Amino acid sequence: MAIGIKDVAARAGVSTATVSHVLNGNRPTRPTTRQRVLQAANALGYAQNQAARNLAVGRSSLFGLVISDIRNPFFPEISAAFQDQALLHDMDAVVLNTNYDDHRMLNSVKRLIGLQVAGVAVLTSEIDPAVTALLEEREIAAVYLDLGKVDRLVANISIDYEHGIAEALEYLGQLGHRRIAYIGGPPHLLSARRRKQAFLDSMRATGLEAGHAIDADFGVKGGYFACSKLLAASTESVPTAIVAANDLTAIGVLHRAHDGNLRVPEDLSVIGFDDILMAEFTQPALTTVAVPRSEIGRTAFQALWSMLGEPGGEPGAAGREFRLGTRLIKRQSALPPRTPPEERDASDQS
Amino acid sequence: MAIGIKDVAARAGVSTATVSHVLNGNRPTRPTTRQRVLQAANALGYAQNQAARNLAVGRSSLFGLVISDIRNPFFPEISAAFQDQALLHDMDAVVLNTNYDDHRMLNSVKRLIGLQVAGVAVLTSEIDPAVTALLEEREIAAVYLDLGKVDRLVANISIDYEHGIAEALEYLGQLGHRRIAYIGGPPHLLSARRRKQAFLDSMRATGLEAGHAIDADFGVKGGYFACSKLLAASTESVPTAIVAANDLTAIGVLHRAHDGNLRVPEDLSVIGFDDILMAEFTQPALTTVAVPRSEIGRTAFQALWSMLGEPGGEPGAAGREFRLGTRLIKRQSALPPRTPPEERDASDQS
């Protein structure tokens, strides 16, 4: 069943070396030979045995992609973009979920090492230092998300929350808002800390009056209750705009604001992040700071790819820092009107 | 850098064969030797070189999982369940998106064959016959979704829409509904056809009065307009309940029903499928027929796993048919009330 390089060689009347070289384009071959080989390979339906190839080359055509959980809508787009790039370069990706578990994360990386992956992208929110250490020791190219470091075999992607939030605040300013509150995420998450800091810095920079900043849980419920607190303040300190650290939080805010039995500023404006992508669907009225998911995936691949040297040759480029911008998506965010459905169409499956 | 089996053998003072056997548990070893080997492996941070192993064994520790598009919320859960099972059996999965493209699907399978995968799960809606043929020819274990066939190396998973819809209709009957309409999906999709047929059969069986059955596009918009048509009918033929072939369609129906300017039965009931999972989130009031996504993923893995024989030994079990049931999730589906947020929490990510 297994059709090997020998079969192709035999059929083409050449040596296996030639077949190999034709297939990998590693050295010039006479066009006629080339033809014969290609034809033979095709006729036999030959598929290169990657296992053997990898063994010989010492590295596989696999990249590892470690994410928190593919069920979290934040990741599918990243993963898809990563794989699309991989396909373009004739590589494949093994995507592993850590389920937010450090131990499982380390294990995943060990598995990947066993698979002889050519590189690993770790795009989870928190990264176990043991992982970076392991990858470094094994001299495997790696790219991380919002990890500070960069090295010969370590690239880093960071999201420009600072600019994104500044943009959002500017927008609110144009709308006439002056008292702006913030609802953050769990302080133990790096992204939550960075977003909050960006908000505070940006407020200071623009000279706007910082309302309260409350930490919540990145969930709908957290946003809901945080909003209660904010709106229950004495009249002159009730914010007229709220920036929420992610979209679920923002959805919670909107829910609360329209539940009634609460004094809500006429023109309350809410801004969220489009982290989990449902925002647009569930709350077509929510203005969001869009995180460039596809770009993250694409960039992660490129980062790894660029660090890859020739199998036994030059070392490839050094890792570097990639900074990705956000996009402010403006939708009226005061009252979620009940409108006819958007022309969106996310369907077709099963 | 690369730590090989020899290093472990040396450090443990045994032969490579012993190390191999300890690691794979292929033959009894004296506990003390076992210990020494394990310890040495651990101390060195040894990770089995899968490429070499696969080459020797003739088969990799990889399963292929071919899906339409991981960005479609139907798939992440399937994929995650599949991978969780894989992990349990010390295997890995390479997940490939076809983007609903036959050509890309065939290509994906070819890639997987090159990777020497031990089996392939093709869980897309439509399956190119060339794919089944190729897999069959290469004698690779395969499992499909709603493909009729079953064979020595071909398993099949089918969803029991029939029962699911019957259950839904029974429920509507209990609620007192008699005139029930149906909005289907694009007839070129197998799942759409199967669901529609199940509806019609079930209606006939229960003796309920079948309202109109309209084909739509599996999208929100399609549901919206189909609903317009249904409710615009002459009074005595206006349905009091609508079954929609997927959840986006159902959401469209709900949107339309509550847009005003249309005569809507007091107690209009709507039932959808929870295909894309957002239904619960966006429309907590929609009763749905739940497709068992995780179970599909889990079953797909099990199907492949059971067909795997010993590398060079017995052939493993023959492929068989797996039938998976649906679950009817009852939520009031008449008027989507604007309530405080559910205690749901899908949050936490980067």
Add this chain to the structure above:
DNA sequence: GTGAAAGCGCTAACAT
């Protein structure tokens, strides 16, 4: 421009 042959790291007979 092409071929012969030595491994890549592991497994699995076959020995002991």
Add this chain to the structure above:
DNA sequence: ATGTTAGCGCTTTCAC
């Protein structure tokens, strides 16, 4: 219970 060793299918040096 453990060691020796011949490949697995490919790449790649070294000859030609």
